[in-house]
Amino acid sequence: MSEQSDSPPEETLDPADWAATRALGHRIVDDALAYVETLRERPVWQHAPQEIKAHFAGPPPLDPTPAEQVYREYVDYILPHQLGCNHPRFWGWVAGSGTVMAIFAELLAAASDAVSGSFSYCSNNYVELQVLDWCKDLLGYPASASGLLTSGGSASNLIGLAVARHAKAGFDVRSQGMQSAPRPLTLYCSEEAHSSIQKAVELLGFGSESLRRVPTNAALQIDVGALQAQIATDRAQGQLPICVIGVAGTTNTGAIDDLPALADLCAQEGLWLHVDGAFGAWAAIAPQSKHLVAGLERADSLAFDLHKWMYLPYPIGCILVANAEAHRQAFSLSPTYLAHGEGQHGLTGVDVPWLSDYGLELSRGFAALKAWMTIKEHGSAKYGRLIQQNIDQAHYLAHLVENAAELELALPVSLNVVCFRYTRPGCDAVTLDRLNKQIEIELQERGIAAPSVVSIRGNKYLHVAITNHRSRREDFDILVQGVIRIGKALD
Numbered sequence: 112m113s114e115q116s117d118s119p120p121e122e123t124l125d126p127a128d129w130a131a132t133r134a135l136g137h138r139i140v141d142d143a144l145a146y147v148e149t150l151r152e153r154p155v156w157q158h159a160p161q162e163i164k165a166h167f168a169g170p171p172p173l174d175p176t177p178a179e180q181v182y183r184e185y186v187d188y189i190l191p192h193q194l195g196c197n198h199p200r201f202w203g204w205v206a207g208s209g210t211v212m213a214i215f216a217e218l219l220a221a222a223s224d225a226v227s228g229s230f231s232y233c234s235n236n237y238v239e240l241q242v243l244d245w246c247k248d249l250l251g252y253p254a255s256a257s258g259l260l261t262s263g264g265s266a267s268n269l270i271g272l273a274v275a276r277h278a279k280a281g282f283d284v285r286s287q288g289m290q291s292a293p294r295p296l297t298l299y300c301s302e303e304a305h306s307s308i309q310k311a312v313e314l315l316g317f318g319s320e321s322l323r324r325v326p327t328n329a330a331l332q333i334d335v336g337a338l339q340a341q342i343a344t345d346r347a348q349g350q351l352p353i354c355v356i357g358v359a360g361t362t363n364t365g366a367i368d369d370l371p372a373l374a375d376l377c378a379q380e381g382l383w384l385h386v387d388g389a390f391g392a393w394a395a396i397a398p399q400s401k402h403l404v405a406g407l408e409r410a411d412s413l414a415f416d417l418h419k420w421m422y423l424p425y426p427i428g429c430i431l432v433a434n435a436e437a438h439r440q441a442f443s444l445s446p447t448y449l450a451h452g453e454g455q456h457g458l459t460g461v462d463v464p465w466l467s468d469y470g471l472e473l474s475r476g477f478a479a480l481k482a483w484m485t486i487k488e489h490g491s492a493k494y495g496r497l498i499q500q501n502i503d504q505a506h507y508l509a510h511l512v513e514n515a516a517e518l519e520l521a522l523p524v525s526l527n528v529v530c531f532r533y534t535r536p537g538c539d540a541v542t543l544d545r546l547n548k549q550i551e552i553e554l555q556e557r558g559i560a561a562p563s564v565v566s567i568r569g570n571k572y573l574h575v576a577i578t579n580h581r582s583r584r585e586d587f588d589i590l591v592q593g594v595i596r597i598g599k600a601l602d
């Protein structure tokens with residue numbers, strides 16, 4: 112008795128005043144929705160001034176801060192200085208722009224501290240498996256494939272290449288390690304492939320020199336003849352080629368490698384075909400554009416994002432692997448406390464596979480929920496129309512560029528990416544590069560629009576990647592007018 116009264120009261124992180132907390136929560140939801148509803152009225156982006164950066168210095172808080180005040184700090188110091196990727200005129204980097212239902216889903220997932228991956232009897236796993244099934248179905252990928260939702264394309268590429276390594280190395284990489292490779296292993300991608308491919312190759316112990324960067328053709332697609340020649344040279348020199356990485360939609364220009372040719376070549380050479388379809392894979396559901404990515408269903412592994420062209424908020428990506436058993440063998444490992452598949456009941460009984468057997472993470476959040484709720488709310492047909500709308504907008508922008516004497520396209524539009532620059536008669540290449548970089552900065556700093564700048568064959572171009580369900584044709588008019596106005600004012 113006395114023992115109990117002597118001990119300090121037990122604490123919790125739950126609120127002491129639920130009514131006040133509920134009021135704050137309602138306000139936060141109202142504010143969040145108002146923020147999304149009025150995006151178009153605000154500048155795309157605002158530079159964070161020095162005092163904002165200074166706000167984020169200091170030791171960990173020892174004492175409590177009232178919840179209201181913590182939220183106020185968010186509103187004052189964090190919210191105004193976002194990248195702006197959900198704004199209708201954000202096109203600088205490939206970003207998804209977010210959905211309202213996903214805001215709710217993230218809240219709901221956090222409310223139940225939802226975990227996915229292990230513990231097969233949680234319905235969360237069925238939700239993820241259904242989202243994976245929907246992805247396979249929509250992309251025309253084999254229904255028997257395995258898959259996993261990930262934090263994004265980088266993680267998906269890493270997992271895909273890990274499976275490729277396990278399946279094609281010719282020895283037991285998992286137990287013996289890369290130092291036991293009887294011959295150096297080589298992988299192939301184009302010069303335009305994403306940096307995450309090289310990171311994955313480095314992390315998997317191949318070494319970046321094993322990644323052969325094959326030249327591209329005029330459309331910036333991998334040169335299949337050069338690829339074939341490189342494979343032959345490597346074989347002749349005692350290397351073991353294992354994998355070709357094709358890109359469905361390069362980050363710079365939206366170029367799509369010739370996927371059927373890569374699939375044929377890989378079949379003939381006995382190589383793994385990994386396709387990085389980060390955003391481009393989703394062209395497969397656009398009514399008038401599916402043919403552009405035909406062949407991706409033949410990939411041994413297919414990586415893509417849902418936080419790019421499926422418009423979901425960060426983070427959510429996906430990896431699919433045609434040979435489910437190869438996928439499991441590359442990752443499955445269970446300590447006894449997580450032993451599963453024994454008995455029909457309880458948290459660890461036999462039912463759906465543990466998704467943690469298909470990737471590197473054990474505890475994973477419930478990213479599937481925002482995909483599931485959003486796709487259900489809108490339906491895949493609308494998604495297909497939106498993706499087609501973005502592709503049509505890319506052609507609309509290209510048309511505006513072609514009709515403006517001051518502007519020049521870098522190359523014909525391949526998908527949803529438009530690269531163009533401001534030009535001036537008699538201007539040398541160095542000056543044009545500087546001018547276009549300056550135009551990019553002015554557009555961003557003034558909050559007009561957020562394109563980025565990329566280098567294509569040594570020249571700088573404004574880069575507009577359209578994976579935004581809020582963009583309208585008039586937004587591209589505003590961009591083009593802004594570029595010309597700023598270009599003329601700069602000397």
Ligand SMILES: *Cc1c(COP(=O)(O)O)cnc(C)c1O
Binds near residue numbers: 205358387
């Ligand atoms: C964005 C992108 C990636 C990386 O995806 P993250 O989701 O940013 O990790 C990989 N490949 C391509 C082609 C991309 O555009």
